[in-house]
Amino acid sequence: MNERDARFAEIGRALREHRKFAVLSHVRPDGDALGSTLALTLSLKELGKEVRAWNEDGMLEKYNFLPRAELLTHPPSTPEDFDVAIALDTAVQNRSSSE
Numbered sequence: 001m002n003e004r005d006a007r008f009a010e011i012g013r014a015l016r017e018h019r020k021f022a023v024l025s026h027v028r029p030d031g032d033a034l035g036s037t038l039a040l041t042l043s044l045k046e047l048g049k050e051v052r053a054w055n056e057d058g059m060l061e062k063y064n065f066l067p068r069a070e071l072l073t074h075p076p077s078t079p080e081d082f083d084v085a086i087a088l089d090t091a092v093q094n095r096s097s098s099e
């Protein structure tokens with residue numbers, strides 16, 4: 001297995017072997033941020049996982065046509081624990097939060 005496939009396999013294991021996920025994307029989201037967040041959220045739910053889909057800016061009205069758009073919300077003000085947090089469409093760590 002080459003290095004890229006090994007990394008994908010490792011990500012697959014992390015997804016299969018854990019139960020509770022937060023799926024996040026960058027601030028001032030675009031269609032790929034919100035669409036990829038919803039797509040992974042729905043895939044994980046299909047696997048029976050507990051998933052939160054959050055974006056600092058919430059769902060943009062113009063993307064409300066996306067399937068299950070209502071699942072993507074602003075993060076709550078109270079902290080929540082997860083097994084795995086996944087940042088999508090986010091090349092640098094501090095781009096998923098406005099802080």
Ligand SMILES: [Mn+2]
Pocket residue numbers: 026029030031032033089
């Ligand atoms: Mn983007």
